Amino acid sequence: MRIHNNSETLTVSVTVGGMKKVSFAEFGGPDVLELVDAEEPHAGPGLIRIAVRAAGVNPVDWRVREGQVxxxxxxxxxxxxxxxxxGVVDEVGEGVEGIAVGDPVFGEGASTYAEFAVLSAWALMPEGLSFEEAAGYPSVVETALRVIGQTGVEPGQTLLVSGASGGVGSAVLQIARERGITVIGTAGAANLDYLRDLGALATTYGEGWVERVRRLGRPDAALDLAGSGVIPELVELTGDPGRVVSIADLGAPDHGVLFSGTAGSVPDALAEARDLIERGKLHIPVAKSYTLAEAAAAHIDSQAGHTRGRRVILV
Structure with missing residues (x-):
């Protein structure tokens, strides 16, 4: 397209049906991420497309970028x-019912660091939640619900959570509290009051942490959310590798411990998340927001850990 401006002729590049999207062409570090022009995706049967307002940043994102999973x-x-x-629904695929163009939703899909994304699982956004907040819930709550179930921990028992202050940990602590499960959480010193505010017994990780946990109680089950090499100690504390689950240590099976990396029912998890949020039983704060152009920085921060709550990309 050419635009004439007095005596000058300006050439303007226009991409019809295009959008901005974060992409990578090779596996590697954060520097492989690029903000590129891309074709818009469209909603096929059973799917919806949204105009993305915010995208959640999860550890699985950089594990995918590195080719780990x-x-x-x-x-x-x-x-x-x-x-x-x-985001806001702007295409509804064939066979989809109960949702309409213009509805605000949160959910899971593919390539969500973009101006438009197709979702395969979604729910109407809870009342009173911003897009920035809502983007931080889907994978986090699904993971929390799944791993609590996989440990077999029951009401009245005690669950140890290693690396408890991040997004999944924040959800685990609140869901466990709602279910009558006692939680012992480990985190950095700066996050101990945060864990206590969520109802957990809290102590720091680092030298002597096993004895500090023992002073707080005897765990019936344990979760490794940080991947900091503590699987043998978690097995020792619970007395049973079958009651320990990791989402962060790919070497967990070497110790007889389940590495949980495959999602269960995301629609069910979203429905439960919406219910918990609207009843005031679940709140995960946004620790930091980024732009699409800052996706590499978001991954660097995510890999460094020590998050209190969630990181999100605003679109």
Whole structure:
């Protein structure tokens, strides 16, 4: 397209049906992420498309970028990034009922670090939640519900959570409290009051942490959310590798411990998340927000850990 401005002729590049999207063409560090022009995706049967307002940043995002989890998340390069998003429905695929163009939703899909994304699981956003907040819930709550179930911990028992202050930990602590499960959480010193505010017994990780946990109680089950090499100690504390689950240590099976990397029912998890949020039983704060152009910085921060709550990308 050419635009005439007095005596000058300006050439303007226009992409019809295009959008901005974060992509990577090779596996590697955060520097492989690029903000590119891409074709818009469209909602096929059973799917919806949203105009993305915010995308959640999850550890699985950088594990995918590094090529760590190809069995669970096969992909072809170049590939987009991101699973979680919140936004406004602008396309409804064939066979989809109960949702309409213009509805605000949160859910899971593919390549959500983008201006438009297709979702395969979604729910109407809870009342009173911003898009920025809502984008932080889908994978986090699904993971929390799944791993609590996989440990077999029951009301009246005690669950130890290693690395408890991040997004999944924040959800685990609140869901466990709602179910009558006592939680012992480990985190950095700066986050101990945060864990206590969520109802947990809290102590720091680092030298002597096993004895500090023992002073707080005897765990019936344990979760490794940080991947900091503590699987043997978690097995020792619970006395049973079958009661320990990790979402962060790919070497967990070497210790007889389940590595939980495959999602269960995301629609069910979203429905439960919506119910908990609206009843005031679940709140995960946004620790930091980024732009699409700052996706690499978001991954660097996510890999560094020590998050209190969630990181999100605003679109």
């Amino acid at each position: 190809l069995k669970a998340h096969p992909l072809e390069l170049p590939s987009g990034v991101g699973l979680d998003a919140a």
